[in-house]
Amino acid sequence: xxxxxxxxxxxIMGATGAALLAGKKASANEGHKINxxxxxxxxxxxxxxxxxxxxxxxxxxxxxxxxxxxxxxKFDTDGLWDAPEDLSGSTRTLxxxxxxxxxxxxxxxxxxxxCQKPSCVSVCPVAAMTRDPETGIVDYNKxxxxxxxxxxxxxxxxxxxFQWEKAIPQIVKCDLCKNTxxxxxxxxxxAEVCPAGAIMFGKRKDLLEEAEKRLRENxxxxxxxxxGAHEVGGTxxxxxxxxxxxxxxxxxxxxxxxxxxxxKIQHTIYKGFIAPVALYSxxxxxxxxxxxxxxxxxxxxxxxxxxxxxx
Amino acid sequence: xxxxxxxxHDAKILTPSFIVLLTLTLIGFALILLRFVKxxxxxxxxxxxxxxxxxxTYDVATxxxxxxxxxxxxxxxxxxNRMHYHPMIRSAILTSMFGYGLAGFSxxxxxxxxxxxxxxxxxxxxxxxxxxxxxxxxxxxxTTVLIMEFLPAILTTLEKTExxxxxxxxxxxxxxxxxxxxxxxxDRLDKVKELAAWARPRLDKILIFIIVLGITLPTMHxxxxxxxxxIASTKLHPLWHTGFLPLLFLINxxxxxxxxxxxxxxxxxxxxxxxxxxxxxxxLARIIPWLTVIWLSVVxxxxxxxxxxxxxxxxxxxSRFFLLEFCLxxxxxxxxxxxxxxxxxxxxxxxxxxxxxxxxxxxxxxYLIGFNPGKGWHYFPALAEVMITVGxxxxxxxxxxxxxxxxxxxPKLHTREQLAEAHQHTVGKKALEH
Ligand code: SF4
Ligand code: SF4
Ligand code: SF4
Numbered sequence: 001x002x003x004x005x006x007x008x009x010x011x012i013m014g015a016t017g018a019a020l021l022a023g024k025k026a027s028a029n030e031g032h033k034i035n036x037x038x039x040x041x042x043x044x045x046x047x048x049x050x051x052x053x054x055x056x057x058x059x060x061x062x063x064x065x066x067x068x069x070x071x072x073x074k075f076d077t078d079g080l081w082d083a084p085e086d087l088s089g090s091t092r093t094l095x096x097x098x099x100x101x102x103x104x105x106x107x108x109x110x111x112x113x114x115c116q117k118p119s120c121v122s123v124c125p126v127a128a129m130t131r132d133p134e135t136g137i138v139d140y141n142k143x144x145x146x147x148x149x150x151x152x153x154x155x156x157x158x159x160x161x162f163q164w165e166k167a168i169p170q171i172v173k174c175d176l177c178k179n180t181x182x183x184x185x186x187x188x189x190x191a192e193v194c195p196a197g198a199i200m201f202g203k204r205k206d207l208l209e210e211a212e213k214r215l216r217e218n219x220x221x222x223x224x225x226x227x228g229a230h231e232v233g234g235t236x237x238x239x240x241x242x243x244x245x246x247x248x249x250x251x252x253x254x255x256x257x258x259x260x261x262x263x264k265i266q267h268t269i270y271k272g273f274i275a276p277v278a279l280y281s282x283x284x285x286x287x288x289x290x291x292x293x294x295x296x297x298x299x300x301x302x303x304x305x306x307x308x309x310x311x
Numbered sequence: 312x313x314x315x316x317x318x319x320h321d322a323k324i325l326t327p328s329f330i331v332l333l334t335l336t337l338i339g340f341a342l343i344l345l346r347f348v349k350x351x352x353x354x355x356x357x358x359x360x361x362x363x364x365x366x367x368t369y370d371v372a373t374x375x376x377x378x379x380x381x382x383x384x385x386x387x388x389x390x391x392n393r394m395h396y397h398p399m400i401r402s403a404i405l406t407s408m409f410g411y412g413l414a415g416f417s418x419x420x421x422x423x424x425x426x427x428x429x430x431x432x433x434x435x436x437x438x439x440x441x442x443x444x445x446x447x448x449x450x451x452x453x454t455t456v457l458i459m460e461f462l463p464a465i466l467t468t469l470e471k472t473e474x475x476x477x478x479x480x481x482x483x484x485x486x487x488x489x490x491x492x493x494x495x496x497x498d499r500l501d502k503v504k505e506l507a508a509w510a511r512p513r514l515d516k517i518l519i520f521i522i523v524l525g526i527t528l529p530t531m532h533x534x535x536x537x538x539x540x541x542i543a544s545t546k547l548h549p550l551w552h553t554g555f556l557p558l559l560f561l562i563n564x565x566x567x568x569x570x571x572x573x574x575x576x577x578x579x580x581x582x583x584x585x586x587x588x589x590x591x592x593x594x595l596a597r598i599i600p601w602l603t604v605i606w607l608s609v610v611x612x613x614x615x616x617x618x619x620x621x622x623x624x625x626x627x628x629x630s631r632f633f634l635l636e637f638c639l640x641x642x643x644x645x646x647x648x649x650x651x652x653x654x655x656x657x658x659x660x661x662x663x664x665x666x667x668x669x670x671x672x673x674x675x676x677x678y679l680i681g682f683n684p685g686k687g688w689h690y691f692p693a694l695a696e697v698m699i700t701v702g703x704x705x706x707x708x709x710x711x712x713x714x715x716x717x718x719x720x721x722p723k724l725h726t727r728e729q730l731a732e733a734h735q736h737t738v739g740k741k742a743l744e745h
Contacts, residue, residue, distance in 0.1 A: 123542055148422045150441070
C-alpha cells in the first residue's frame with residue numbers, strides 16, 4: 001500500500017512544479033497594456049526651485065485625510081516648523097535636494113508613482129488599495145484597510161507609509177488629491193501651487209508628449225530618459241532630471257510589473273480552484289480507501305505483531 | 312479510529328516550569344496591551360522600510376511551519392497508510408492547534424487595523440490576486456479544522472467526566488450563599504454528557520473528510536506563504552527570490568513538520584518520563600531525507616538555472632546565511648541516512664533539531680534577512696517585540712502541558728513490554744542529559 005500512495009503523493013508535488021513552469025511561460029506572451037488616457041503628473045527636476053510650496057499645499061488640502069500632523073525637526077523644540085525628513089504617516093510628498101558637488105545638484109519630489117499595474121493594489125487582501133480604471137488614480141480606503149502593511153512590502157518605491165506611533169493607525173500615500181483638490185479644482189494641489197511650473201498635471205499621453213518635446217528641444221540638459229514611462233509596467237507620475245535617477249533616490253527598475261509575475265503564479269496554482277479541489281478529492285479517495293484497509297488489517301493485527309519501519 | 316489508544320498524563324499541573332512559562336506569558340500579554348494603547352511603534356522596531364518584523368516572520372511564517380506536525384502526521388497516517396503511527400497524531404494535532412491558533416492571534420496583534428478584519432468575510436472585498444488573502448482564509452479555515460480534529464479528545468473526556476471538581480466548586484459557592492444547589496444544574500451537566508456521547512460517533516463518521524481538509528488547506532496556504540514574497544522582486548535577494556518560492560515553502564513545511572513531530576515526541580517523553588517511541592520515530596526519520604533531497608535539488612537547480620550559483624558561494628553577508636541554512640538542512644539529513652543513527656534517540660534528536668533550525672532559518676532568510684528595501688533602512692527586533700513573541704510561544708507550551716494532563720492526548724502505555732521498555736529508556740534519558 002505504501003508504494004502506490006507515495007507515488008501519488010509525488011505526483012501531486014510534481015504538479016505544483018509544473019504549474020509554476022507553465023506560469024513562467026505564460027507571462028512571456030500576455031502582459032498588460034498601458035492606458036495613456038489616465039491622468040498623472042510630470043515633475044521636471046530642472047525647473048523645481050525647492051520652495052516646497054507643493055508640500056505645504058498637500059498637507060493643507062489633505063488634512064482630514066490623515067496627513068496634516070506636522071513633523072518636528074530635532075532642533076525645533078517649540079514645534080514651530082514642519083520639517084519632515086522623509087515620506088511618512090503624515091507626509092505624502094516631499095522635496096529633497098541631492099548634491100553631487102557644489103556645482104551639480106538637483107531637487108527631487110517624492111510621492112506615489114500611481115503605477116499602471118500597481119503592486120500595492122495587487123497584494124492588498126481586502127481591496128483597500130484600488131486603482132480607478134478611468135483616471136488611473138491609486139487610492140486608499142482606510143475604512144477597509146486591516147493594516148497588514150503588505151502594500152509596503154510590495155511597493156518597489158517604498159511609498160505607502162504607516163502611522164507607527166498611533167493606536168489607530170492608517171496607511172498614508174498620495175491619492176492625486178482624488179477626494180480633495182481634484183474634484184474641486186480639477187487639478188492636484190501640488191501642481192496647482194507650483195510657482196516654477198515644475199509640476200505639470202494632465203493626461204498621461206500629453207505628459208509624455210511634453211516630456212519628449214523637452215528632451216528633444218534641450219539636448220544635453222536632461223538625462224535622456226523619462227523615468228516612469230516604462231518602469232514597473234509604466235507609472236502615471238513621470239520624471240525628467242539632469243542627474244541619474246538612481247542618485248535621486250529613484251530605484252533602477254525593470255520594465256515588467258512585479259505584480260504580473262506574482263499574479264501569474266498565483267493564478268496558475270488557483271485557476272478556477274481546480275487544483276485544490278482535485279487535490280482534496282484525490283486525498284479523500286486515498287484516505288477512505290486506507291481507512292477501510294486499516295479496518296481489515298486491524299483484525300490481522302491481533303495475531304501478527306507489527307513490523308514497523310518503512311519498505 | 313480506536314478510542315482507547317490515548318490517555319491523560321497523570322501529573323500535577325502546578326510545576327516550576329508552569330510558573331516560569333506563566334510569567335513569560337504574562338509579560339508578553341502586558342506588552343501586547345501596551346501595543347494597543349500606544350501603537351505598534353511603541354513596542355517594535357519595525358519601520359516603513361521593514362514593515363514586517365519578527366511577528367510575521369516568526370509567529371506566522373515560521374510558527375505555522377513548526378506547527379505543521381499535525382499536517383505531516385496526517386499525511387503519513389491517512390494518506391500513506393502507516394496506521395501504526397496513529398497514536399502519535401493526537402499530540403501532533405494539539406501542537407498544531409496551538410501553533411495555528413496563536414499565529415492567528417499574533418496576526419491580530421501585528422495588523423494595524425484589526426477591527427477591519429471582518430472584511431475577509433465580505434465577498435465584495437475579496438481580492439483573490441492577493442496571496443495574503445489566500446493565506447488568511449486558509450489559516451482561519453485550518454484552525455477551525457484543527458479544533459474539530461481535536462474535538463474527539465474533548466468529547467471523550469466530557470462523556471466520562473463526573474464533574475467532580477465543578478460540583479465541589481458549585482457546592483461551595485452555594486453553601487457560601489447559604490443556599491441549596493438547585494437540581495437542574497446536575498441535569499444540565501448530564502445533558503452535556505449526553506450531548507457529547509451523541510456527537511462523538513457522528514463526528515467520527517465524517518472526521519476523515521475533515522482530516523483530509525486538514526491536509527488540503529496547509530498544502531495551499533503553506534505554499535502561499537512562499538507566494539507572499541514573489542512580489543518583492545526588487546527587495547528580496549536573488550538567492551531567495553524565485554518563482555519556486557511556493558513549492559519550496561510547501562516541501563519545507565513538510566520536513567519541518569516531521570522533524571518537529573520527532574522533537575516533540577522526544578521532549579515530551581523526556582519531560583513526562585514516558586518510554587521513547589523509538590520505532591515510530593525512526594520510521595518517521597526515514598521520510599525526512601527524501602523531502603530534503605527534493606528541496607535541496609530544487610534550490611540548487613533553480614540557482615544554477617538563474618545563474619546565481621556564484622552568489623551563493625561568494626561568502627558575503629547573504630551568502631553566509633544561505634550556506635548556513637543549506638548546511639543545517641543537508642547536515643541534518645545526512646545523519647538520517649544512516650540506519651544506526653535513526654535508531655538512536657540522541658541522533659534522532661540532533662538531526663531533527665538541525666533540520667528544524669535550518670528550515671526555520673530558510674523562512675527567516677526569505678522574510679527578513681534576505682529582504683532589503685534599500686539604503687538607509689535597518690531592522691533588528693526590539694526587546695519588547697521579542698518578548699511578545701516569547702510570551703506567545705510560552706503560552707503555547709503552557710497550553711500543551713496543561714491539556715495533556717486533563718485530556719487523553721498522549722499514546723496509551725498498556726502492554727507489559729512497553730512498560731519494560733519504559734524502564735530501559737530511563738537509561739537513555741540519562742544519556743541524553745549529558
Ligand atoms: S508607487 Fe507604490 S504605492 Fe504608488 S501605486 Fe505604485 S505600487 Fe502603489
Ligand atoms: S495595509 Fe491596508 S492597504 Fe496596505 S495591503 Fe494591508 S490592507 Fe491593504
Ligand atoms: S497630488 Fe495631491 S496628494 Fe498627491 S502629492 Fe500632490 S498635493 Fe499631495
